[in-house]
Amino acid sequence: MSLDSNKIIERSVDSIAKIYAVVIALAIAQAIQTLIKDPSGGTDLKVDALCSGAPAFVAFLFTLVPFWHGMNRHLDRCYLEKTGVVAQGALLFDFTVFFLESGFLFAAGWSLRTGMVTFYCLGALLVTDMVWGYISHLIHFPHEKSHVARWSIINVVAGLLAFMIVAYPFERKPWVLMVIAIVRSVADYRICWRFYFPSSDVQQGHETTGSDVTVG
Numbered sequence: 001m002s003l004d005s006n007k008i009i010e011r012s013v014d015s016i017a018k019i020y021a022v023v024i025a026l027a028i029a030q031a032i033q034t035l036i037k038d039p040s041g042g043t044d045l046k047v048d049a050l051c052s053g054a055p056a057f058v059a060f061l062f063t064l065v066p067f068w069h070g071m072n073r074h075l076d077r078c079y080l081e082k083t084g085v086v087a088q089g090a091l092l093f094d095f096t097v098f099f100l101e102s103g104f105l106f107a108a109g110w111s112l113r114t115g116m117v118t119f120y121c122l123g124a125l126l127v128t129d130m131v132w133g134y135i136s137h138l139i140h141f142p143h144e145k146s147h148v149a150r151w152s153i154i155n156v157v158a159g160l161l162a163f164m165i166v167a168y169p170f171e172r173k174p175w176v177l178m179v180i181a182i183v184r185s186v187a188d189y190r191i192c193w194r195f196y197f198p199s200s201d202v203q204q205g206h207e208t209t210g211s212d213v214t215v216g
Helices: 005-036 047-082 091-109 117-138 147-167 173-191
Strands: none
Touching: 005 047, 005 091, 047 091, 047 117, 047 147, 047 173, 091 117, 117 147, 117 173, 147 173
16 A cells, blocks of 8 residues: 655655654653752762752743644644645655754753853754754745744844853853843744644645745
8 A cells, every 4th residue: 555645745744743752751860860860879969059050941931832832733734734845855855854953952951050051052953043044945945934033033032142241250140041041932933923833724625825934
């Protein structure tokens, strides 16, 4: 029994989403373990260690959720909902970048107690996503507005703010970077709400034009 092309694409997208979900789950588990585990091998929770790792953990979670949600919606939007021919190799390109980004998230979760390393990993994630967003926009939405273009703009603004905070010497950097991560994710959902939570006409496959297609 042979599968039609639409079914093959659907199965490929589902496989990629499952792989990404596994790595994201490992990243969350690693982050929780790193936050609560006593580095000296003891079983008691260290309140000071929890407090010192809290900003990085909150920033990690607030970054991870929209990235995981957005990846799944991007795959659905570009390969299952969108009509027309998909560029050859686009799905493999998306998978490669998403897997790399999930690696940054895992590294961010693993390094919660290493000072600023978690934020450096999240910064590398944003930079990677900016580049991917620009290329993905050219592949999938060359003549219209798109969610990936909006993601790139949001990440550029957040990245510049974070860079200025890192470059300026003061003690409360992790807390300020945590606030930037929270605001970035809130702005992401606010600006791209219809993309993350599409209306019924989009869910049923009825394409619209202009900003209705691309605004989240």
